Amino acid sequence: MPQSTPIYSFPYPCEGEDITVTAFANLANAIDSKLAELNTDSYEARNRYNFAAETAQNVLAAGVDTVLAGANSTYTIPADGVYFIKAKCFNYVDPATFTSLRVRVRKNAVVQFGARQNPESQMLDFLAAGMIPAAAGDTISFQALFTGTGSWTMSVIWYVAMFVRIQ
Amino acid sequence: MACLTCPSEASLGDVALILQKTALEAEACIYEQEIALQTAINRPTLVWQTASSISVIPNSDEQITLQGNPTILFNNTGFGSPPSVFALGGIFLYGITLNAVASGTVNDNTIRRITLQTVDNLFNGSPIDTVYYTVFETSAAGGMDMTCWGLFSVPVNSSAIIRFVHANTSSNINISAGAIQYITRIGDNSTVRAV
Numbered sequence: 001m002p003q004s005t006p007i008y009s010f011p012y013p014c015e016g017e018d019i020t021v022t023a024f025a026n027l028a029n030a031i032d033s034k035l036a037e038l039n040t041d042s043y044e045a046r047n048r049y050n051f052a053a054e055t056a057q058n059v060l061a062a063g064v065d066t067v068l069a070g071a072n073s074t075y076t077i078p079a080d081g082v083y084f085i086k087a088k089c090f091n092y093v094d095p096a097t098f099t100s101l102r103v104r105v106r107k108n109a110v111v112q113f114g115a116r117q118n119p120e121s122q123m124l125d126f127l128a129a130g131m132i133p134a135a136a137g138d139t140i141s142f143q144a145l146f147t148g149t150g151s152w153t154m155s156v157i158w159y160v161a162m163f164v165r166i167q
Numbered sequence: 168m169a170c171l172t173c174p175s176e177a178s179l180g181d182v183a184l185i186l187q188k189t190a191l192e193a194e195a196c197i198y199e200q201e202i203a204l205q206t207a208i209n210r211p212t213l214v215w216q217t218a219s220s221i222s223v224i225p226n227s228d229e230q231i232t233l234q235g236n237p238t239i240l241f242n243n244t245g246f247g248s249p250p251s252v253f254a255l256g257g258i259f260l261y262g263i264t265l266n267a268v269a270s271g272t273v274n275d276n277t278i279r280r281i282t283l284q285t286v287d288n289l290f291n292g293s294p295i296d297t298v299y300y301t302v303f304e305t306s307a308a309g310g311m312d313m314t315c316w317g318l319f320s321v322p323v324n325s326s327a328i329i330r331f332v333h334a335n336t337s338s339n340i341n342i343s344a345g346a347i348q349y350i351t352r353i354g355d356n357s358t359v360r361a362v
Contacts, residue, residue: 003187007198010190013183027186031193038201045208082212082241082351084260100305102312113264113347114312118276118303128314130264131214131349133241147307163260163351164212164243 008034048162049078057092060152065145068156077138080166086159087142088127096150097121103128103156106141170196211244211255212351221342222270228332231342256323258353262316263329265346271338275306281315282330289324320356
């Protein structure tokens with residue numbers, strides 16, 4: 001009766017059994033299969049998901065918390081894991097006046113974290129960053145808000161980096 | 168070092184024994200590699216989130232690290248509670264995101280500041296490294312969203328603490344429920360070889 005190793009169940013014939021080429025093939029295939037599995041883990045560890053993009057320019061009205069739209073305004077999480085996300089507000093056209101600027105990062109339309117600045121009408125680029133668990137298929141998106149007058153033309157430059165893969 | 172040993176002349180005829188030996192030696196070698204791979208790729212990481220708000224009085228630079236009934240969102244460190252992960256030593260990415268809202272009257276343009284600090288437990292909590300993040304209240308509805316993070320090189324048996332201070336003298340500041348803190352180990356303090 002063939003036996004197998006305790007951890008990975010590599011098969012081997014027992015003393016006294018008839019040995020055929022199948023015994024060699026079974027052992028070789030079992031070892032090969034385990035090595036292939038480790039090779040996949042190694043590849044996934046060396047090639048963790050990372051993505052960076054800039055959203056399309058959005059024009060915000062004063063006092064309206066706006067979910068950014070257009071190209072690159074969302075990211076679909078590719079695999080279960082813990083992700084570090086950074087979202088930087090990039091200004092294109094100042095509002096007429098502005099007393100606060102805010103950007104928020106959302107997961108599946110629920111706010112996770114954000115950053116707010118008190119610029120006193122002196123424009124600045126600023127960012128929000130944090131680390132959250134996320135599942136494959138979750139959607140990351142962004143919303144921005146300013147208080148003041150006029151309109152604000154801006155975009156978000158964002159980065160998403162997987163730090164831990166959950167398997 | 169070779170993983171598999173050659174069969175001796177005397178055992179050449181016992182094919183079953185040779186295959187058994189090969190299977191066991193291969194398993195031992197691969198297991199060692201798998202443990203090393205898992206240790207390398209599974210960065211010890213702890214992410215936790217507060218479930219209730221934290222009230223901070225004015226001008227008190229209060230430590231808020233374990234307040235707010237933290238719920239662990241992810242933990243593969245083997246340690247049960249925050250700051251303990253620094254028991255490992257190494258290079259860590261450490262950070263917090265929070266929303267700070269006045270419980271009553273808001274004092275415009277007053278300071279809100281987060282302090283992230285690592286301390287050495289062997290030397291009476293002496294500070295090792297500090298990162299600050301400062302904003303000034305805008306008085307806009309919804310309070311101040313804030314994020315703060317840093318890379319810290321810490322020895323074994325260190326702790327991480329987070330403090331919050333504000334100068335909103337007219338009322339306390341509430342750190343809203345949902346504040347997220349996270350620690351992830353990037354690597355060793357010294358690396359012999361980079362791959």
